[in-house]
Amino acid sequence: MSFDPASLKYDDRGLIPAIAQDAQTGEVLMMAWMNAQAVTRTLETGKVTYWSRSRQAFWIKGETSGHVQELVDFRVDCDRDCLLVRINQTGPACHTNRRSCFYTAVRDGEEVELMTPMSD
Structure with a gap:
């Protein structure tokens, strides 16, 4: 199919x-x-491409930073309303220069920063 x-x-x-x-x-x-x-x-090029809501333009991850995302696997969830892109990431994924955007945890009611920015 x-x-x-x-x-x-x-x-x-x-x-x-x-x-x-x-x-x-x-x-x-x-x-x-x-x-x-x-x-x-994304599917045609293998370069993960997003839509920037703030710029109202396409955004190919890593195009300006060099922190590219190479598509390995493209998945659709059961409700067809969310995607999972499994990737090979070069450098940090987050614009704060951290490996992941999910670097803040809430533990015992306090925010805890789990990772620091990566060095170049």
Whole structure:
């Protein structure tokens, strides 16, 4: 059965959340948004492409920073309203220069920073 990006359930802005996961370790690195064209571009090029809500433009991860995401596996959840992109990540995934965007934990009611920025 061939895949059709139109078969996904997008929100009222035409977007769907995409979770980026390290294909080797299973670590969740970030979440960003895709539209149907970003999905198509990602699958066609193997370069993970998101839709930037603030810039209203396509965003190929790593295009300016060099911290690229190479697509390894593209998955659709059971409700077809969320994506999982399993990737090979070069450098940090987070714009704060951390490996993951999920570097803050809440423990005993306090925020705890779990990782520091990576050095270049």
